[in-house]
Amino acid sequence: MKMLGLLGLVALIAADAQAQERGSERSPEAARQSQGxxxxxxxxxxxxxxxxxxxxxxxxxxxxxxKFKSFDRNGDGVLSAKDFENGGRRGNRQGGNRQRGNREEMMKRMAISILIVPADANKDGAISEKEWKAHIAGLTTKNGDVDMEKLTKSMPQRGRRGSRRGGQQGQDEKRMAERRQRWLTSLFDGDRDGEIAVAELSTWFAKVDKNQDGTLGKEELPARRPSRQAGQRRQAGPEAPKAGQVAPDFELAWLADKNKTVKLSSFQGSKPVALIFGSYT
Amino acid sequence: MLVYIKEAHAIDSKSPMFRGPVVEDPVTTEERFGVASKCVVDLGLDMIPAVIDKIDNKVGEAWQGWPDRLYLVGTDGKLSYAGGKGPFGFNPDELEAAIRKELAKKAVPVEASGTPKKVRKL
Incomplete structure (x- = not known):
C-alpha cells in the first residue's frame, strides 16, 4: 500500500512538473519566432x-x-536585445499620440471620430461646433435620443459601393448596420436605456477637441484613407505580362560574373527560357 | 534562369519575417549580389544560371515578379506560360508542364540545361 501511495505521489509530482513546464513552454511557432x-x-x-x-x-x-524606429520596439531610443525579447509586441510606441490606458476611452474616441466626420457639411476637412450641433440635430428623435438608423447610415460605409443591390448585398448591409448600432449603443448608452441620448454625444465634441479651439481639425480627426470611387481600380502599377504576350526584354548582370550581362531576347530563336523570380527571404 | 529580385521579407522591410534567413534589405545592387550569392549557395541553386535585378527593381516590377513568380518564354520570344503571383500562384508543376509542352513542340530536341525541371520554392 505504501509503495502504491509513494508511486502515486511520484506520479502526481511528475504530472505537476509537466504541467508547469507546459505552462511556460511556448508553442513551437512562438519558439521559432523568438529564435528568429x-x-x-x-x-x-x-x-x-x-x-x-x-x-x-x-x-x-x-x-x-x-528602419531604426521599427526595430526599436520598446521605444527607448536604442536597439538592444530587449527589443527582440519574446512577447515583445509592437507596443504602444507607434505614433506619438497613441492613447494608452483606458481601452474603453480609446474605443469611444475612435467611434466619435468616425461619427463626427460626416458632420463636415462644407467639406473643408474641419468640423466646427456649429456643424456638429447641426449634424446631431438632424439625427435626433423627438424624445432627445439619437436616431440610430440615421446615425449609422450617416457614418462612412465600409465595403463595396455601387455593387448590386438587394439579395445578399442587402442582407449583408443590414447586418453590418445592426452591428454598428449595437456597438455604438454599447459605447455611449450611459444610462443603459437602450438609447443614446444626444447629450451624451454632445459632450464628446469637447473631448475630441484637444486644442480646445472649438473646431476639430485634421490633427484631431482620424486620418481618412481615400475612399475608392465605384469603378476605380486599385492602382496596381504595371500589370504582369500574360501568356501569349511578347516577353518584356531586359538586360541584367550574371550572378556568376557581374561584369557580364545577358539580354533575355538573345535566347530568342534558340531556346525557351524559364524565369524564376524570387529572393532569399 | 533565376532572376533575383527585391527581398520578400527582409527584416527591416514592411513585411519582416523572423523565421528563415535573416537578411537586411539590400540598398545597393552590390549588396543584393551578396545576398543572392548566399541564397544560391545555401539553397544549392548553383546549377541554375542567375541574373540579378538592379536595385531600382525595374525588371522585377515590369514582370511583377515580387515576391516570387514563374514564367516560360518560348523560342518565339512570347510567353508560353505566365504563372500567378506567389506564394499561392507559384506553381512549379505548372511550369514543368509548360516546359514539357514547349520542348515537345520542337522538331529538334533542345538541351535541357538552363531550364530547370525541378524548381524549389524560394
Missing amino acids: KNQVWNLLARKYDRNQDGKVTPEEYPREDS
Whole structure:
C-alpha cells in the first residue's frame, strides 16, 4: 500500500512538473519566432554595435531612420536585445499620440471620430461646433435620443459601393448596420436605456477637441484613407505580362560574373527560357 | 534562369519575417549580389544560371515578379506560360508542364540545361 501511495505521489509530482513546464513552454511557432528574433538582434549587434556595449545607437546605425524606429520596439531610443525579447509586441510606441490606458476611452474616441466626420457639411476637412450641433440635430428623435438608423447610415460605409443591390448585398448591409448600432449603443448608452441620448454625444465634441479651439481639425480627426470611387481600380502599377504576350526584354548582370550581362531576347530563336523570380527571404 | 529580385521579407522591410534567413534589405545592387550569392549557395541553386535585378527593381516590377513568380518564354520570344503571383500562384508543376509542352513542340530536341525541371520554392 505504501509503495502504491509513494508511486502515486511520484506520479502526481511528475504530472505537476509537466504541467508547469507546459505552462511556460511556448508553442513551437512562438519558439521559432523568438529564435528568429534573437538572430535578428545578433545580426544587428554584430554589424552595428561598434563599441560593443550591447546597444546599437542611432549614430551606430547607418540605415534609414524609419528602419531604426521599427526595430526599436520598446521605444527607448536604442536597439538592444530587449527589443527582440519574446512577447515583445509592437507596443504602444507607434505614433506619438497613441492613447494608452483606458481601452474603453480609446474605443469611444475612435467611434466619435468616425461619427463626427460626416458632420463636415462644407467639406473643408474641419468640423466646427456649429456643424456638429447641426449634424446631431438632424439625427435626433423627438424624445432627445439619437436616431440610430440615421446615425449609422450617416457614418462612412465600409465595403463595396455601387455593387448590386438587394439579395445578399442587402442582407449583408443590414447586418453590418445592426452591428454598428449595437456597438455604438454599447459605447455611449450611459444610462443603459437602450438609447443614446444626444447629450451624451454632445459632450464628446469637447473631448475630441484637444486644442480646445472649438473646431476639430485634421490633427484631431482620424486620418481618412481615400475612399475608392465605384469603378476605380486599385492602382496596381504595371500589370504582369500574360501568356501569349511578347516577353518584356531586359538586360541584367550574371550572378556568376557581374561584369557580364545577358539580354533575355538573345535566347530568342534558340531556346525557351524559364524565369524564376524570387529572393532569399 | 533565376532572376533575383527585391527581398520578400527582409527584416527591416514592411513585411519582416523572423523565421528563415535573416537578411537586411539590400540598398545597393552590390549588396543584393551578396545576398543572392548566399541564397544560391545555401539553397544549392548553383546549377541554375542567375541574373540579378538592379536595385531600382525595374525588371522585377515590369514582370511583377515580387515576391516570387514563374514564367516560360518560348523560342518565339512570347510567353508560353505566365504563372500567378506567389506564394499561392507559384506553381512549379505548372511550369514543368509548360516546359514539357514547349520542348515537345520542337522538331529538334533542345538541351535541357538552363531550364530547370525541378524548381524549389524560394
